[in-house]
Amino acid sequence: MNRILVIAEHDQGHLKLATFAAAGFASKVCAASGGSFDFLLLGSGLAAAAEGLRQSGAAAVLTADSPELTQPLADRYAQVIADTVKARAVTLVVAAASTFSKDILPRAAGLLDAGMLSDVIDVRGEGNDLTFRRVMFAGNVIATVQLDGPIKCVAVRSAAFAAPAATAALSPVEAVAVDAAALPKFAEFINRETKVSARPDATEARIIVSGGRALKNAADFERLVGGLADLLGAAVGSSRALVDSGITPNSLQIGQTGKVVAPDLYIAVGISGAIQHMAGMKDTKVIAAINKDPESPIFEVADYGLVADVYIAVPELIEKLKK
Numbered sequence: 001m002n003r004i005l006v007i008a009e010h011d012q013g014h015l016k017l018a019t020f021a022a023a024g025f026a027s028k029v030c031a032a033s034g035g036s037f038d039f040l041l042l043g044s045g046l047a048a049a050a051e052g053l054r055q056s057g058a059a060a061v062l063t064a065d066s067p068e069l070t071q072p073l074a075d076r077y078a079q080v081i082a083d084t085v086k087a088r089a090v091t092l093v094v095a096a097a098s099t100f101s102k103d104i105l106p107r108a109a110g111l112l113d114a115g116m117l118s119d120v121i122d123v124r125g126e127g128n129d130l131t132f133r134r135v136m137f138a139g140n141v142i143a144t145v146q147l148d149g150p151i152k153c154v155a156v157r158s159a160a161f162a163a164p165a166a167t168a169a170l171s172p173v174e175a176v177a178v179d180a181a182a183l184p185k186f187a188e189f190i191n192r193e194t195k196v197s198a199r200p201d202a203t204e205a206r207i208i209v210s211g212g213r214a215l216k217n218a219a220d221f222e223r224l225v226g227g228l229a230d231l232l233g234a235a236v237g238s239s240r241a242l243v244d245s246g247i248t249p250n251s252l253q254i255g256q257t258g259k260v261v262a263p264d265l266y267i268a269v270g271i272s273g274a275i276q277h278m279a280g281m282k283d284t285k286v287i288a289a290i291n292k293d294p295e296s297p298i299f300e301v302a303d304y305g306l307v308a309d310v311y312i313a314v315p316e317l318i319e320k321l322k323k
C-alpha cells in the first residue's frame with residue numbers, strides 16, 4: 001500500500017495548476033495499487049491555499065505553516081518534507097516537475113536516503129513495486145525505470161497527468177508541527193524581484209505565443225508576439241536565441257533549459273524548431289508555426305504552418321483578430 005505525499009506548489013498563496021497534475025499522478029497510483037495521498041503545503045498564512053486543495057481526493061491537506069517558511073528556501077522546505085515523510089511513514093513523495101521542485105525535492109530525497117526521478121510521464125505497477133517512465137535527453141529517450149528502497153521521490157510532468165475530478169467531500173486540513181528553531185539556516189532570504197505582468201505564466205496558460213530569432217529587437221517582440229498574445233489572452237514565450245541576445249528575459253525561455261509547457265495551442269513565430277526548443281513544447285495539443293523558410297524543422301511538428309515573413313503575416317493576423 002502506498003502512502004503518498006504530494007508537495008503542493010504555490011506562489012505566495014496562489015496554487016500552481018501543476019500541483020493538481022501531481023495529485024492526478026497520485027490518484028492514478030492509488031487507483032492501480034491502493035493507498036491514499038495527502039497534500040503537504042508549506043509556507044505561512046496558508047488557509048486560503050489549503051481550502052483550494054480540499055476537493056481533489058486527498059486523505060488530508062497537511063499545512064506546515066510558519067513565518068520561517070514564508071519564502072521557499074530549499075534547505076528548510078526539504079527538512080520539513082523529510083520530517084513529515086518519516087512521521088507518517090510515507091512511501092512516495094510527489095511534486096510537479098518545476099524549478100520549485102528541482103530545488104527542493106532532490107534535497108528531501110538526500111535527507112531521506114531515497115531514490116529520486118524527475119520528468120516522470122507515466123507509472124505502472126502494483127503495491128510498492130512501481131515502474132516509472134521518464135523523459136531523458138531533451139525528449140529523445142523515454143526510460144523505463146524502477147527505484148530501490150522503501151521511499152521514492154518523483155517529480156512528474158504536468159502535461160502527462162490530468163487533475164483529479166473535484167470531489168463533493170472535503171479533505172480535512174491538518175496542521176503539521178514545525179520546530180522553527182530546529183530548521184536549517186544555511187540560506188537566508190534577501191530579496192525577491194518579480195515582474196508584474198498582466199499576461200498569464202507560460203506554464204499555466206492554455207495558449208502561448210512564442211517568438212524566435214526572426215524578431216529583431218525587444219520592441220518588435222512586444223509589438224508582434226506580445227500584441228498577438230494579448231488579443232488571444234495568451235502567455236508569451238521565447239526561444240533561447242532571443243534570451244541570449246538580451247531581447248527577452250530568461251523567464252520567457254521555453255525548452256530544454258527553459259520552461260516545459262504543454263498548452264492547447266502554441267504559436268511559434270519565427271522559431272526554427274531546434275531540438276532543444278522542441279523539448280519544451282512538443283507535448284502541445286496544437287502547434288501553429290509561422291516561418292519564412294519552408295524547410296524549417298518546426299514544420300515537421302506543426303499542425304498548421306504558414307510560410308511567411310513574420311513582419312508581414314503577424315500584423316495582418318493582429319488586424320484580422322481585432323476585427
Ligand SMILES: Cc1cc2nc3c(=O)[nH]c(=O)nc-3n(C[C@H](O)[C@H](O)[C@H](O)COP(=O)(O)OP(=O)(O)OC[C@H]3O[C@@H](n4cnc5c(N)ncnc54)[C@H](O)[C@@H]3O)c2cc1C
Pocket residue numbers: 211212213214215238239240241242253254255256257258259270271272273274275276277280290291292293296308309310311
Ligand atoms: C545545451 C543547450 C540547451 C539549449 N536549450 C534551449 C532552450 O531551452 N530553448 C531554446 O529555444 N533553445 C535552446 N538551445 C538553443 C537551440 O539549439 C537553438 O539555437 C535555438 O532554439 C534557436 O532559436 P530560434 O529558433 O529562435 O533561432 P534560429 O534557429 O536562428 O531560427 C530562426 C528562424 O526564424 C526564421 N526567420 C528569420 N527571419 C524571419 C522572418 N522575417 N519571418 C519568418 N521567419 C523568419 C528562420 O527561417 C529560422 O527558422 C539550447 C542549446 C544547447 C546547446
